[in-house]
Amino acid sequence: MLDAIAETLPPEWKVSFPELIAETVTSRIVKVRLESGEAAVIKHLTPLGMREELGGGTHYLEWHRGNGCIRLLAQSDNNLLLEFAGARTLLDHLNEHGDDAATQIFVGVFLRLLETKQASLPGPPDLIPLRTMFASLFKKAGTDPKRGVQSQFVEAAKLVDALLNDQHDVQPLHGDLHHENVLYGERGWLVIDPKGLIGDPTYDAANMFYNPLNRDDLRACESRIASMAQTFSQAFNRDIKTILGFGMAHACLSASWHDEDENYDESARSLGVAAAIRKVLDTIG
Template structure:
């Protein structure tokens, strides 16, 4: 409670927020639910020094979308972001109650709203991380394997990623962590939260849907589900299935490379399992 009080003291007085309630705490931020002067709920994201370095691209993403498919950034002061409250019901909750296909359709509807932002012809915000930079760990791991003469999943995935990154279409700001727990339902319907702020081919932002939910390997490893989801995305977003599946596979291998760097080898193995399931579907296209 003392820690929460200390954080609340950093909130700008002109925001006139009250009733702080700690929702979550990570290495990059503390999420505090507050009430605005009119009693409406809001979120203050209090960034740690690491968060200031890593998450300000997400602020630029929110600014660019201006509430279209995602929460609104209401104000910023220093390392405090005042954000629209998206609600407490996640797309994962909906999946658990109504099934994967229904949740996927909701994701499609939200994604189409996000894609409409580019039609406003607003200039892209500066400082977004290029998608190729985001893949650095995968390329590094693949190079190390090649040097050792190992033709690993990482080597294959890096070649696919390089091809995809050389042929990006409809480049725009990306969320980069778009999964079931970052899509919430509130007063304005289903909205996206917690973007990281990349720039590149929007089909990369479909990749996490194949990779999630994290504790549902029955879904993540299902070739039938992978193929159905890829077909749904291809029709809805008017892009080829190979690109969509390619980003799904390479994202899973990228995640595995991050887990390896952290010494989390069990999770790396699980990630590579998802990548292999997607690769098998790709081979049938």
């Protein structure tokens, strides 16, 4: 398999010592050495990966120019040559030093990403609007009442509509910021694997409430949700209700995706996170 990938690479990349480090439905991640001896990564996209990550995702990396995220070094067809971000994830840091420590690191990374917009760089093309991102949730909210079901999706869709009608500081978004997409290496903490959205940057903090995926003790913990929301509100100078609203909305969006896949157990887990965030939201006057 590595030989087959190597055959598709431009010879001018001059990479060597390929090592498969991850494989998903969207890509194969191969660690290589550049001619300089530095480590790099080749992301070999599958057809699904090409649909989801080419365009907006690569333009997002180019827009940031390495500020807070990995650099896109080169691209050829479905192969991306990327800076090696490191092997240590924010999830590793959470497991060793606790959730609060991981949250503080995320805040620093998030603020660095905001600096690109503050530098007044023109935004890239081919980004997905947040309203398009929430299409699955809106569809679910439209069909449930017809079946006589007043679900969490209906309430969430109303909340999302209000949030999207009142977006602030609209800019390019990563779209999938969570503990395993923030890595530590020679340049410090960097983000990887952007989806390439555009909208209110508060949405990019929403996934932190929803993660880590295997830690329901954290995801559904109301005191953790309240503390994280307060931290984000102060650090990003945004209304805490907006932050919690996007957190709840994202959890319901994830549930709608799981529903489409008929993965009802995961949908229920996602709705559990949304319900916990809603309880915290209800306590705020």
